[in-house]
Amino acid sequence: MNQDQIKHNAVKLVASGYIRLLLTTLALLPILLILYIDSEIAPDDVFIAHTFHVIAITMAVLVSAFLSYITWRCYVATGEVLLKWLVFGFWGFTIVYAPHGFLTHHGADNVWLFVLFGPASRLVLSFCFLVAMLKFGEMIKPEQTTSKGLWVATAIFVVISVAIYWVAKSTSLDLNWWLLLAEYVSLSMFIGSVLWMLVQRIRGYIPLLYSIAMVWFALSCWSFSIATVWDHQWWLAHIIFAAGFLLLSYGVVQAFLTTGSFKTIYSQSDLFKQIIQEKKKTERALQELQQVNQKLEQLAATDSLTGIANRREFMNRAEEEISRANRNGTDLSMMVIDFDQFKNVNDEYGHQAGDKVLKEFVRLSKEIMRPSDLLGRIGGEEFALLLPETELSSSIKVAERLREYIEDSPVTYNNQTINLTISIGLAQYQPKVDTVKKWLHRADQLLYQAKDKGRNRVEVERSEGDGE
Known part of the structure; x- marks a missing residue:
């Protein structure tokens, strides 16, 4: 690892620690507000606003009902069991928390008639959210999701609300003990959700929002436990809880708008x-x-059988060699090669033997060729060999050597020896006259002359004044 990489990793580590510190500070920030209100504001300094409280609770109930539906749609789409319990939490909070607002104006006659619904709703919410986190990772097929469990849960939540109303109406006892018990049990379950996430190393964008919201919910429970109705601590507890609720709602709606999953929503x-x-x-x-x-x-x-250039590639490469020869003023030769009586090989030994002969010819030719030479298969058993920067006399020597080498190298197939000979037509490139096609045609005509004159020979293009 180089020095720059070490520095980069060190800076990355510091930045990662800073982010963790920032998120921890954000999660625990309400503690400072709670302590400030508890130490600086007199307990008898109250703010009684029934109408405002009703409006605030009504908004909270509507948001919670909306989130219940959104989360249900995500559950139906993905089958994440965790989402089903989040639905129960939101919906249970909606049903149990609603009387907390609607009965506000009765608080003057019987404070428990509206106060008890607050801790009860948080108790329901914390229980469902804790179970949701314990169900993290469990899946069912989306088509197996049903609303039966939701109807059962709805009935349970209604029974809880009715029971709380009955208790509040039928008793004149001090129920502070129940309120404190509910708040501390809720606080424990909210913190339990966070601890479970840490133990299980559950990471992700929504789990992060979820854990911060759970900490804020827990701190609101603490704030409620040390508050009295209508004092500033009591209102602060509502604000902390609302902040956590809105933060969690943001993550849930993001899930609905994207993947629909609690696990697969991503941060930047x-x-x-x-x-x-x-x-x-x-x-x-x-x-x-x-x-x-x-x-x-x-x-x-490439020719698929022999692995050398096919006719089109050979013609293209020949064009390039012609251009090079014209620029540099160098000689260029081409020979066209054909097997003698190749049809007899196929008829007597079969086409597989013929294929082997062609492959052996290529192998033997490469033993003679220079790296700059180009061999191509331009027909069935017809080949062409391009010799750059090679004058005619040298080309004749190469052609004769190749002809003799093939004649002296029989091919063995199925323990049978196949003797071969080739005929060659050799033509020199003529600048300002030849195209590739004309040049190849002349070499091809010389090949046929070699065959007409008895095969197993090289026929060379002679200029005027050259003898036979």
């Missing part, structure tokens, strides 16, 4: 990591595509 850092990963995948895919294209180009330019 997660998305950035995914973009980098996708970029790497794309680069690998492009490299693989380039390799495939190169292979396709090679296949398009």
Whole structure:
């Protein structure tokens, strides 16, 4: 690891620690507000606003009902069991918390008639959210989701609300003990959700929002436990709880608008990591595509049997050699080669034997060729050999050597020896006269002359004044 990489990792570690510190501070910030109100504001300093309280609770109930529906749609779409329990939590809170607002004006006659519904709703919410976190990772098929459990839960929540109303109406006892018990049990379950996430190392965008919201819910329970109705601590507890609720609602709605899943909603850092990963995948895919294209180009330019240039590739390469020869003023020779009586090989030994003969011819030819020479298969058993920077006399020597080498190298097939001979037509490139086709045609005509004159020979193009 180089020095720059070490520095980068160190800075990254510090930045990661800063983010953790920032999130921890954000989660625990309400503690400072709670302590400030508890120490600086007199307990008898109250703010009684029945109408405002009713409006605030009504908004909270409507938001909770909306989130219940949104979360239910996510559950139906994904089958995450965790989402079902989040639905129970939101919906239970909606039903149990509603009387807390609607009965506000009766608080003057019987304070318990509206106060008891607050801790009861938080108790329901904390229990369902804790179970939800314990169910993290459990899945069912989306088509198996039903609303039966929701109807049962609704009945239970209604019974709880009726029971609380009955208790509040029928007793004149001090129920502070019940209120404190409910708040501390709720606080414990909210914190339990966070601890379970830490133990299970549950990470992600929504789990992060979820854990901060759970801490705020727990702190609101603490704030409620040390408050008295209508004092500033009591209102602060409502604000802390509302902040956690809104933060959690943001994550739930984001889930609904994107993947519908609690587990697979991503933060900006997660998305950035995914973009980098996708970029790497794309680069690998492009490299693989380039390799495939190169292979396709090679296949398009190569004879599939022998692995040498096919006719089209040979003609293209011949054009390039002509241009080079014209620029540099160098000689250029071409020979066209054909087997003698090749049909007899196929008829007597079979086409597989014929294929082996062609492959052996290529192998033997490469033992004679220079790296700059080009061999191509331009017909069934017809080949062409291009000799750059080679004058006619040297080309004749190469052609004769090749002819003799093939004659002296019989092919063995199925323990049978196949003797071969070739005929060659050799033509020199004529600048300002030849095209590739004309040049190849002349060499091809010389090949036929070699066959007419008895085969197993080299026929060379002679200029005027040259003897036979």
